[in-house]
Amino acid sequence: MFTGIVSGLGRITEVVALGDGASHGKRLVVAVPPGYLADVQPGDSIALNGACMTVTAFGADGGWFSVDVSAESLDKTAGLASPGPVNLEKALRAHDRLGGHLVSGHVDGLGTVTHFAAVGESWELRIAAPRALGRYLAYKGSITVNGVSLTVNRVSDSADATEISINLIPHTLQHTTLGLLATGARVNLEIDLIARYVERMLGEK
16 A cells, blocks of 8 residues: 655666567566665565555665566556666555545546646646546546546546646656656556545446
8 A cells, every 4th residue: 555655766777578479578677776775575565656666675865766567567657668767665554644635546547738837836747538537537636647636626527538726846856757747647546545436336326
C-alpha cells in the first residue's frame, strides 16, 4: 500500500530487455537521491510513477536499485519503458502518516494531458481519462496521477472520455515530475480504492 505522497525523485538510467520477444519484459536501473535506500531491502516494494515494483538488486554505494517489469506492466503504464525521471514512493508502514489517500500501486488506466497552464501562483492540469473510469471520478474526490495523490476540482463527461481538472501548487511541481508534463503526455492513473469497492457493492444491488 502507498499514500500517493512522493518520497523522492529518481531517474531511470538503464533499460535492459529480458528477452528478444514482445512477451519479454525489461529490467530498469533507477538512480536515487543519497541515502534513499537506507531502509530498503531486496523484495521491498517501491512505486515508480504510481506502479508498484519489487526491488531486485542494489548498487554497492546505495545510489541505485533495479526492478524487473513484465511486458504486461509496460503495456499498461507510461513512463517506464525508457530512461527519464520518475516519482518514487516506498511502501506504507503501519505507523506512517496517511498524508494522501489509500493507494495500491496498481495502474487502472492511462490518461492524456489536455491542458497544463499557470493560473495565478498555481497550475491547472486537465486530463482526459478513459470513459470506463469516469464513474470513479468525483468533485473533490481523490485520483493518483503518476503516483501523486491529487484532488479533483472538476469532472466533465463526454461520449469517449472523462476530463478532470486538478490544481497543482508550486510545492507539488517542485517535488514531483508533474512539472515536466505537457499537452499530449500520457500519465498513469489509479482511481480511489474506496470508490472501487463502493461501486462494486452498489453494482451488485
